[in-house]
Amino acid sequence: xxxxxxxxxxxSLAFFGKVNASISHELKNIMAIISETAGLLSxxxxxxxxxxxxxxxSLKSYTGSVIEEIQRGFNTIRQMNRFSHSxxxxxxxxxxxxxxxxxxxxxxxxxxxxxxxxxxxGDSKPFVKTCPFLLQAVIYQxxxxxxxxxxxxxxxxxxxxxxxxxxxxxxxxxIEQDSAHVFPDDNTKDMAEAIGVKIICTANRLELDIPSSxxxxx
Amino acid sequence: MKILLVDDxxxxxxxxxxxxxxxxxxxxxxxxxxxxxxRVENGNSYDIAVLDVKxxxxxxxxxxxxxxxxxxxxxxxxxxxxxxxxDYKTGVNEASFYLPKxxxxxxxxETLYVVAPEVPQK
Numbered sequence: 038x039x040x041x042x043x044x045x046x047x048x049s050l051a052f053f054g055k056v057n058a059s060i061s062h063e064l065k066n067i068m069a070i071i072s073e074t075a076g077l078l079s080x081x082x083x084x085x086x087x088x089x090x091x092x093x094x095s096l097k098s099y100t101g102s103v104i105e106e107i108q109r110g111f112n113t114i115r116q117m118n119r120f121s122h123s124x125x126x127x128x129x130x131x132x133x134x135x136x137x138x139x140x141x142x143x144x145x146x147x148x149x150x151x152x153x154x155x156x157x158x159g160d161s162k163p164f165v166k167t168c169p170f171l172l173q174a175v176i177y178q179x180x181x182x183x184x185x186x187x188x189x190x191x192x193x194x195x196x197x198x199x200x201x202x203x204x205x206x207x208x209x210x211x212i213e214q215d216s217a218h219v220f221p222d223d224n225t226k227d228m229a230e231a232i233g234v235k236i237i238c239t240a241n242r243l244e245l246d247i248p249s250s251x252x253x254x255x
Numbered sequence: 256m257k258i259l260l261v262d263d264x265x266x267x268x269x270x271x272x273x274x275x276x277x278x279x280x281x282x283x284x285x286x287x288x289x290x291x292x293x294r295v296e297n298g299n300s301y302d303i304a305v306l307d308v309k310x311x312x313x314x315x316x317x318x319x320x321x322x323x324x325x326x327x328x329x330x331x332x333x334x335x336x337x338x339x340x341x342d343y344k345t346g347v348n349e350a351s352f353y354l355p356k357x358x359x360x361x362x363x364x365e366t367l368y369v370v371a372p373e374v375p376q377k
């Protein structure tokens with residue numbers, strides 16, 4: 038890493054906190070639905086009588102809803118777990134497609150998030166040796182910028198293309214840079230610089246050039 | 256008592272509405288701010304609006320400001336899954352009442368009658 042200052046550590050911690058807050062919000066929403074559904078089943082049981090029995094269809098529908106939410110909770114915890122383990126090793130080899138897919142799911146918890154898909158332009162798997170946590174943070178901020186500019190209805194594709202053997206280019210489609218949400222901010226610039234990621238951002242273009250190996254970054 | 260409930264978590268809003276209705280409270284529920292605004296613009300009036308703070312597009316804080324202008328008599332309660340102190344202070348400053356999710360139905364009902372004591376209880 039080129040830069041390892043206290044500020045960078047604080048920015049990293051702030052990113053970790055932000056993502057965890059959005060995950061805990063999602064989990065609270067899931068718990069709220071389970072709580073209300075269980076409460077409704079309890080209300081129905083209290084009111085049920087021989088003349089007014091609880092219908093099997095209602096029971097099936099509400100218990101099905103609880104099962105769905107529990108599954109949603111498991112998926113959320115799985116993503117939280119993958120994200121948390123991204124700090125296990127400071128520098129390691131990661132598959133960019135898998136990383137972007139996780140980041141898309143993490144940004145999906147934000148209230149202003151639109152939809153995003155990841156696309157591999159080539160046949161080979163885009164592996165990079167980097168600091169996974171910082172790279173995740175940079176991609177996350179880029180996607181957040183996309184959603185803030187495009188609004189909740191927006192759909193975007195994040196493409197990963199090989200430039201040459203030393204660089205992978207991540208391209209965000211449908212860019213409309215709003216002056217109110219200018220990317221990158223200083224924190225993201227610091228994090229990108231620390232891992233040798235070049236950010237190309239204009240009014241209608243957002244690309245990240247990621248070195249295949251952080252060890253080649255001077 | 257007539258409640259306007261707005262929350263983008265569809266299942267949560269519909270379940271909560273059913274539980275309130277079982278307790279004799281009339282509820283209209285919506286999953287986004289604009290639908291709720293349209294409803295009030297169409298002449299429907301409510302004693303209390305129960306609003307989720309964070310929603311796609313317009314959130315509860317902005318929705319409250321708009322509804323306040325349209326229906327100054329309406330009272331407000333915020334619901335949120337966020338638990339930060341900033342959210343709490345914003346909620347308290349804006350609406351006087353703020354309930355964290357998951358919530359207890361009895362806490363909500365108690366709060367409804369504290370917010371609108373003039374409405375007779377069933």
